[in-house]
Amino acid sequence: MSNSKLESVEVNPNQPHTAVVIWLHGLGDSGNGFAPIVPELKIPDSLPIRFVFPHAPVRPITVNNNMEMRAWYDIASLDFNHRADRTGVETSAKQVEALIDAEIANGTPAECIVLAGFSQGGVIALHLGTRINKKLAGIMALSTYMCEPETLANEACDANKNTPILMAHGQQDNVVPVFMGNAAFKVLEENGYPVTWQDYPMQHSVxxxxINHISQWLQARLG
Known part of the structure; x- marks a missing residue:
């Protein structure tokens, strides 16, 4: 599976792009889920950004009676400490890294690429973004948590030690409780990352x- 290329929905600007955002969806969604957000971000034409929304592979999800759906990894337990299947996280991280490599090969330097994700996608963004050996423009982790936070200190690559990380969460999130996101934020902070936290009076959504905050953040990172 790790060698199969992820299919993606692409939203390209009207002129040659100078930056790329790779945005990973949540459990059961697809790349189509977040593509409509691009016009809502109101990025100025002077900052041509290419958005890539990959589809996660379809796999059975243990906690959903093995129902098959798009997912970056299996969820075998709703236990907060063991929610993310590490093997699946690593497999998906490799596939997403291949997307990053493809953008670099097409002429966009890593320093002009933001890795973003919502929920399960955010888990991959945090896992890969802190371990990849290429300096990214930023990491965005929305309504999400961290896979095995205790491993970060030993596994982190220095490439993104100074890369800005945006974490945002809904205060009424009943899918990924806000304390899980805040715990990930604190682990990043303790490990010296320039991470910012924002929460909103919403559920597991955007x-x-x-959206306005994300737009400002992206323009600051990629402008």
Missing amino acids: CLEE
Whole structure:
């Protein structure tokens, strides 16, 4: 599976792009889920950004009675400490890294690439972004948590030790409770990352205030 190329939905600007955002969806969603957010970000034409929304592979999910759906990894337990299947996380991280490598090969330097993700996608963004040996423009982790936070200190690559990380979460999230996101934020902070935290009065979703904040953050990182 790790060698198969991820299919993606692409939203390209009207002129040659100078930066790329790779944005990973959540459990049961697809790359189509977040593609409509691009016009809502109101990125100015002077900053041509290419957005790539890959589809996660379809796999059975243990906690959903083995129902098959798009997922970056299996969820075998809802236990907060063991929710993410490490093997699946690593496999998906390799596939997403291949997407990053493809953008670099097409002429966009890693320093002009933001890795973003929502929920399960955010788990991959945090896992890969802290371990990849290429300096990224930024890491965005929305309504998400961290796979095996205790391993970060030993496994982190120095390439992104100074890369800005944006974490955002809904205060009423009943899928990924806000304390799980905040715990990941604190682990990143303790490990010296320049991470910022924002929460909003919403559930496991995205709100207009957050979209505006994401837009400002992306423009600051990629402008």
